[in-house]
Amino acid sequence: MSRQFAMPRARRRALSVMLLSLTVCLSGLVVPAVTAVAAPAAVPDETPDAASALLAARAANKSVRVLSQTDESTEVRANPNGSMTMTVHRQPVRVKQSGxxxxxxxxxxxxxxxxxxxxxxxxxxxxxxxxxxxxxxxxxxxxxxxxxxxxxxxxxxxxxxxxxxxxxxxxxxxxxxxxxxxxxxxxxxxxxxxxxxxxxxxxxxxxxxxxxxxxxxxxxxxxxxxxxxxxxxxxxxxxxxxxxxx
Known part of the structure; x- marks a missing residue:
């Protein structure tokens, strides 16, 4: 056997007022805009001189080529710990094309x-x-x-x-x-x-x-x-x- 209970009129009126207030509050809620966070600038794999190469190597924790000290058979790279590494080959291993x-x-x-x-x-x-x-x-x-x-x-x-x-x-x-x-x-x-x-x-x-x-x-x-x-x-x-x- 099921029973149904009627809600008193006063309680129904109070519930209607609460729902109306909630609706008004939600309609007035202001959602702040989402601001995109810019990705950090990429650190280049090579820089023009030793000073900038050392800074880039420390910032990215990777070795960076020093262009002013690199040619077809020789390469100088700056390391994250502040040291420099020179590699010399017997024959050319790279060629400059379009700069x-x-x-x-x-x-x-x-x-x-x-x-x-x-x-x-x-x-x-x-x-x-x-x-x-x-x-x-x-x-x-x-x-x-x-x-x-x-x-x-x-x-x-x-x-x-x-x-x-x-x-x-x-x-x-x-x-x-x-x-x-x-x-x-x-x-x-x-x-x-x-x-x-x-x-x-x-x-x-x-x-x-x-x-x-x-x-x-x-x-x-x-x-x-x-x-x-x-x-x-x-x-x-x-x-x-x-x-x-x-």
Whole structure:
């Protein structure tokens, strides 16, 4: 059995007044606007001088590169504890592009002009994309160029990392050219015993290519710009170097 109780009229009136008051209070409540808190300024990974680098390193608790003391093979970094660290490499490890340092990347790519070259290199290394009329490979610096030629038309190369492989430059023989930090290297890969018996392999002379420079031969070959030597080619690169196939 359920029972229902009627609320007295006076109590119902009092409850209505309380609900009305609560509604008025809520409608007049002012909620303050939420203000976005600005994120702290990012500390750069490099600064122009040692003093600013030390300040940035302490503020961010990380090492910061000192641009005024950094070049292609040397880097100076400020540390959070106030010390400085200098790292020196035997060869260039970075190249300045568009005002910023980029790590050396010798991965070969095909360029819009139809040639092949590394993504980021301290000197300009250009490889042939096949055909005739251009050197197998050339290196350039400050408007001068030197390189090697091939007496016949070259096939289109296969690219893998820093190496371009020109297949079958002779029957059973591939030519591999590899971009290096200071230039290039090349090797003939003899793939079969039959190919090794080719009389042309007894001595292969690569043709020379120069632009705005002279080449003089000592033990090897040196590219001379009129004031100083900027690249040297060992003797085996001027003749032939090959590996035998199985």
């Amino acid at each position: 910023k340092w980029a790590p050396v990347d010798l991965t070969l790519v095909r360029r819009p002009d139809g040639t092949v070259g590394p993504k980021v290199a301290p000197i300009d290394v250009v490889l042939s994309n096949g055909g005739t009329g251009s050197p197998i490979v050339k290196v350039g610096k400050a408007g001068t160029e030197v390189g090697l030629g091939w007496p016949e038309a070259l096939p289109e190369p296969r690219l893998a990392g820093p190496t371009a492989t020109y297949p079958e430059v002779l029957p059973g023989v591939d030519l591999k050219v590899t971009a290096e930090v200071d230039g290039f290297s090349q090797v003939l890969v003899v793939k079969t015993p039959e190919a090794a018996r080719n009389p042309k392999l007894k001595r292969i002379s690569f043709g020379s290519y120069t632009r705005n420079t002279k080449v003089k031969t000592l033990d090897g070959a040196s590219a001379w710009d009129g004031t100083r030597t900027w690249v040297e080619i060992p003797p085996d690169r001027m003749t032939n170097r090959h590996t035998g196939g199985r």
